[in-house]
Amino acid sequence: MRRRPSSRPPLLVALVALVTVAAVACDAEAPTASPTAGATAEPTAVVTRYPLNADVWYAGLQLTFGEATATLDARGGSVEIETTFKNPGQFAAALAAPILLTAGEDSYQLRRGTELPSVPSGGSADLTLAFDILGRSSVDDAVLRIGEHALHSRGRDDAHRIAHVSAPRAASAPKCSRTHTSS
Numbered sequence: 001m002r003r004r005p006s007s008r009p010p011l012l013v014a015l016v017a018l019v020t021v022a023a024v025a026c027d028a029e030a031p032t033a034s035p036t037a038g039a040t041a042e043p044t045a046v047v048t049r050y051p052l053n054a055d056v057w058y059a060g061l062q063l064t065f066g067e068a069t070a071t072l073d074a075r076g077g078s079v080e081i082e083t084t085f086k087n088p089g090q091f092a093a094a095l096a097a098p099i100l101l102t103a104g105e106d107s108y109q110l111r112r113g114t115e116l117p118s119v120p121s122g123g124s125a126d127l128t129l130a131f132d133i134l135g136r137s138s139v140d141d142a143v144l145r146i147g148e149h150a151l152h153s154r155g156r157d158d159a160h161r162i163a164h165v166s167a168p169r170a171a172s173a174p175k176c177s178r179t180h181t182s183s
Contacts, residue, residue, distance in 0.1 A: 042073075045072060046137075047069065052144075053066065058147070068081045069081075072136065076134040083129050092119065099116075103142040114130060
């Protein structure tokens with residue numbers, strides 16, 4: 001007797017495949033709960049305030065530097081300096097010189113997007129100078145500099161040094177004290 005080829009319905013084939021997969025999965029080892037590493041604590045930023053209280057004349061403008069606030073942890077952070085630009089001149093003026101914060105061998109430019117104001121004749125403008133500090137947990141040795149680097153390296157440093165952020169090394173830099181707080 002001759003057998004007729006059987007045509008199994010596709011549903012039966014799918015059911016057999018599902019049962020086979022389920023049987024293999026049942027033989028697999030069940031996952032076990034294991035402790036996971038806890039979240040690592042982020043470094044706590046320390047806020048330090050430095051009263052600069054320095055007035056400097058540069059390019060016809062009187063620049064007054066009030067308080068510097070450093071918010072730093074082991075990875076760095078920011079330094080913000082309260083500043084007033086005054087223009088006693090007859091014409092509007094703007095500072096076109098670079099402003100750098102130097103600490104040790106590192107130099108930091110103003111935060112990207114900072115625009116120095118154009119100050120009308122007889123007017124003033126308040127501005128916070130902000131610097132992003134990378135890889136330093138302290139700026140106790142920092143100096144705020146205005147002007148081209150070449151002027152600082154030719155012995156004319158004191159003419160452009162604004163203030164040490166802590167105890168000055170030169171007689172012309174104003175003495176500063178500091179206050180620490182945690183954030």
